[in-house]
Amino acid sequence: MLDDFFTRALLAGVGLALVAGPLGCFVVWRRMAYFGDTMAHSALLGVALSLVMEINLMAGVFLVATLASLALLFLERRGSLSTDALLGILSHSTLALGLVMVAFMTWVRVDLMGFLFGDILAVSKLDIAFIYGGGAIVLALLVLLWRPLLAATVNTDIARAEGLNPERSRVIFMLLMAAVIAIAMKIVGILLITSLLIIPAATARRFSSGPEMMAVLASAIGALAVLGGLFGSLEFDTPSGPSIVVAALVLFLLSLIPSPLAKTPDRATENRP
Amino acid sequence: MLKKHTPPEHGSSETLVEMHNAGVFRAGRWLVRGVDLTVKRGEIVTLIGPNGSGKSTTAKTAIGVMQPTEGHVHRLKKLRIGYVPQKVSLDWTLPLNVERLMTLTAPASQAEIRTALEAAGVGHLAGRQVAALSGGEFQRSLLARALLRKPDLLVLDEPVQGVDFTGEVALYELIRDIRDRTGCGILMISHDLHIVMADTDTVICLNGHVCCRGAPQSVMESPEYNRLFGARAAQSLAVYSHHHDHTHLADGRVRHADGTITEHCHPEDGHHHGDHDHHTGGEEKPDAR
Numbered sequence: 001m002l003d004d005f006f007t008r009a010l011l012a013g014v015g016l017a018l019v020a021g022p023l024g025c026f027v028v029w030r031r032m033a034y035f036g037d038t039m040a041h042s043a044l045l046g047v048a049l050s051l052v053m054e055i056n057l058m059a060g061v062f063l064v065a066t067l068a069s070l071a072l073l074f075l076e077r078r079g080s081l082s083t084d085a086l087l088g089i090l091s092h093s094t095l096a097l098g099l100v101m102v103a104f105m106t107w108v109r110v111d112l113m114g115f116l117f118g119d120i121l122a123v124s125k126l127d128i129a130f131i132y133g134g135g136a137i138v139l140a141l142l143v144l145l146w147r148p149l150l151a152a153t154v155n156t157d158i159a160r161a162e163g164l165n166p167e168r169s170r171v172i173f174m175l176l177m178a179a180v181i182a183i184a185m186k187i188v189g190i191l192l193i194t195s196l197l198i199i200p201a202a203t204a205r206r207f208s209s210g211p212e213m214m215a216v217l218a219s220a221i222g223a224l225a226v227l228g229g230l231f232g233s234l235e236f237d238t239p240s241g242p243s244i245v246v247a248a249l250v251l252f253l254l255s256l257i258p259s260p261l262a263k264t265p266d267r268a269t270e271n272r273p
Numbered sequence: 274m275l276k277k278h279t280p281p282e283h284g285s286s287e288t289l290v291e292m293h294n295a296g297v298f299r300a301g302r303w304l305v306r307g308v309d310l311t312v313k314r315g316e317i318v319t320l321i322g323p324n325g326s327g328k329s330t331t332a333k334t335a336i337g338v339m340q341p342t343e344g345h346v347h348r349l350k351k352l353r354i355g356y357v358p359q360k361v362s363l364d365w366t367l368p369l370n371v372e373r374l375m376t377l378t379a380p381a382s383q384a385e386i387r388t389a390l391e392a393a394g395v396g397h398l399a400g401r402q403v404a405a406l407s408g409g410e411f412q413r414s415l416l417a418r419a420l421l422r423k424p425d426l427l428v429l430d431e432p433v434q435g436v437d438f439t440g441e442v443a444l445y446e447l448i449r450d451i452r453d454r455t456g457c458g459i460l461m462i463s464h465d466l467h468i469v470m471a472d473t474d475t476v477i478c479l480n481g482h483v484c485c486r487g488a489p490q491s492v493m494e495s496p497e498y499n500r501l502f503g504a505r506a507a508q509s510l511a512v513y514s515h516h517h518d519h520t521h522l523a524d525g526r527v528r529h530a531d532g533t534i535t536e537h538c539h540p541e542d543g544h545h546h547g548d549h550d551h552h553t554g555g556e557e558k559p560d561a562r
Contacts, residue, residue: 029367031364147377147379153367154363154367154369157333157338157356157358158356158358158377160338161333161336161337161338162356162378163378164378202366209368209370210370210373211367211373214368
């Protein structure tokens with residue numbers, strides 16, 4: 001069954017969507033969309049460095065994305081520029097550095113488009129093993145850390161006063177993000193990774209009454225977008241990564257249509273006696 | 274009737290938190306300096322002071338949310354803290370109902386959640402989305418959440434903000450009730466410079482340092498205030514008259530009771546003998562009420 005490239009693509013995409021859903025919820029709740037983008041853009045630098053040092057691509061991307069987030073934390077502490085400006089600097093300079101380095105590497109053939117926009121149809125059995133192995137670890141850690149992460153998202157001071165450790169949660173959350181970026185790179189590509197984190201979570205919001213429900217729904221909606229996008233890409237011969245994002249967008253737009261299923265907080269309370 | 278200035282009857286009134294000459298230096302200036310403060314079990318301590326006087330900083334330092342730059346803070350080992358911060362802004366993207374808010378930092382049983390919500394008078398709101406609550410409902414929900422932890426020390430940063438006068442009196446009654454029932458210590462920040470909760474044992478007035486401290490006077494002892502606030506409110510409110518021995522001038526210098534003017538005020542300079550000078554800031558007129 002795994003010998004069919006399309007089945008492998010489906011498995012890989014769904015696996016990624018399951019992990020991206022809950023993590024994407026935190027990205028939305030913590031308003032870290034641009035931050036996620038910055039980490040994702042640094043992935044190309046990770047690719048270039050792994051090619052130079054001849055190490056595993058996913059490992060290289062994970063390392064560089066982690067370093068980028070740590071660099072941001074450090075620069076934030078120094079407090080000379082706003083986070084927004086720092087993100088802008090880090091995001092595009094790491095991407096540009098990666099592009100320049102790759103251009104210098106005339107001795108390796110690099111499929112730049114594949115890295116930027118994903119090459120899900122070239123997913124290998126080893127990639128699937130990485131996605132499900134890494135994904136299981138990320139999800140397990142997320143379940144373990146759910147309470148401190150959520151508490152720190154609602155209010156850092158409450159979390160700290162009541163004995164949880166928001167700083168530690170934040171660092172671990174960044175490591176999880178780096179891990180997801182590393183496994184997502186091949187599927188949707190560096191430029192589109194954050195969309196798979198944010199769009200399903202944003203779609204899930206309207207149908208959720210609690211944070212846990214939103215996380216599970218975001219996974220399901222992400223998986224649906226992967227299925228829709230891949231079948232669409234097969235049908236219309238479109239690139240797979242962007243097709244998945246377009247499918248996610250269609251689901252998001254559909255969710256905006258008023259329906260009795262969708263409960264905004266206001267309506268939910270109005271319905272009470 | 275209220276039991277003012279009677280020693281708390283709960284336990285041995287052990288010291289929960291103690292600050293010695295604590296100061297916090299951030300971003301090039303002292304937010305607060307030279308704070309001595311003690312909260313014992315069953316005791317209510319209220320911090321007052323103008324905006325930016327270091328009230329929230331002092332409370333956060335007392336519970337370990339901020340670290341003191343100088344001085345010492347001692348907390349009882351394994352002190353359970355319930356904290357209601359000054360401002361909790363929830364992003365709409367995070368769906369959260371009141372019941373889920375209750376287990377934010379620690380798990381709790383359904384029965385415990387219901388008891389805490391009932392105690393805070395918001396039992397009927399369990400299923401409501403937090404984003405749809407009114408100011409008073411939200412404050413009470415946050416209070417219920419802090420209560421649920423069965424804290425040794427309850428820290429309330431402006432608990433009556435965004436609550437109307439009747440709501441304020443009711444909230445103070447609730448806070449007194451909590452203290453009486455659980456015997457916890459309470460460190461509270463008041464948004465008002467002169468009116469504090471009647472059951473406050475010690476009022477500490479801050480203005481970058483401890484300006485003065487003392488016990489409030491019951492409103493009930495004054496027929497005038499009694500008439501002004503109404504009988505029920507008078508039981509919950511007390512008046513704190515400031516006895517400052519120095520005045521903060523507009524240019525940042527300090528005028529002392531003996532008329533001398535210095536660049537800074539030092540805690541050891543003429544402490545509490547002359548009560549001539551009161552605040553001179555526009556909002557700080559003790560006799561205007």
